[in-house]
Amino acid sequence: MPRFPALLPLPMKVLSFHRSLEESSGGAGQAWGSTESPSDDEAWGTDAETMGHPCMCALELLGMLVGSLAWFCSLATTLMPQWLTQSTELLPMESFEQGLWETCVVQEMGGLECRSYDTILGLPAEIQVARILMCLCLSTSMLGLLVAVPGLSQVKSCQGEEGKRAKRVLKIVAAVLCMAAGVVGLVPVSVAAHTTVQKFHDHRVPEVIPRWEFGDAIFIGWVAGFLHVIAGVLFITSCPGSHRGHARFPQHTHRQEVRTIHNSTSKHSEYV
DSSP: OTHHHHHTHHHHHHHHHHHHHHHHHHHHHHHHHGGGOHHHHHHHHHHHHHHHHHHHHHHHHHHHHHHHHHHHHHHHHHHOSTTEEEEOSSOTTEEEEEOSSEEEEEETTSOEEEEEOSOSTTSOHHHHHHHHHHHHHHHHHHHHHHHHSTTSTTSTTOOHHHHHHHHHHHHHHHHHHHHHHHHHHHHHHHHHHHHHHHHHTOTTSOTTSOOOEEOHHHHHHHHHHHHHHHHHHHHHHTSGGGGHHHHHHHHHHHHHHHHHHHHHHHHHHHHO
16 A cells, blocks of 8 residues: 555656647647748748749830830831832833832832822722721720830839739730731731732733732731730730739648648657
C-alpha cells in the first residue's frame, strides 16, 4: 500500500506533459495558420498586378500604334487612284489608273493628269459601294481609337473597382470596333480584286483589248484590314481580367502547405 502514492504522480506527469504538448502544437498550428492572413493574400495579388501592369501597358500602346497605322493605311487606300492599273501595247508611253474618286493618265516622262468622275449616279455599283464601305471603315476605326483612349491604364480618369470595370469595357468596345472596321475595309478591296481576276481571265474578251490589273491601293487595303484585326486582338488581350488566375494560384498552394504542416503536428502529438 505505501507504494501507490509513489506511483500516482507518474500518470499525472504524463497527462500534464500530453496537455502541454497539445497546447504547444495548437499554438504552433495557430502560428502557422496566421500566415493565411488577408495581408498575405493581398501581397500575392499586388505582386501579380505589379508584374502584369507593364505587360498590359505595352499591349495597350501597341494596340494604339497598330490601330493608328491601320487607319492611315485605310485613308491612303480610300484616296489613292491606284485601285486598278492598265497599260496598252498601242500606247506604251501611257498607262491608266482608276480609283474611287478619279481616273488618271500616267505618262512615261513623268506627267500625271487626273480627272474626277463627272457624276455619282452614273458610276458603277461596285465603286459606289466601295466608297460607302471605305468611309464606314474610316469612321468606325476612328471611333474605336477614341473609345480606347480613356480605357488606357496610363489615363487616370477612373479609379477604384468600378473604374477598372469601365476601362475594361471601353477596351473591349474599342477592340470590337477595330475588328469591325477591318472586316468592312477588307470587303471592297477583296471584291474589287475578285472582279478584276474574273475579267482578266475572261476568254470571251479578245487578247488585243487591254485588261485591268491590281494597283497599289488593293495591297495597302489588305494590309490595313489585317492591321485593324490585330489592333482589336491587342486591345482584348490587354484587359486585366486574365491576371486573376495567376494571383489566386499561389494562395491556394500556400494554404495547402499550411494545412499539411498543421496535420503532421497534430498527429505527432497524438503519437506521444
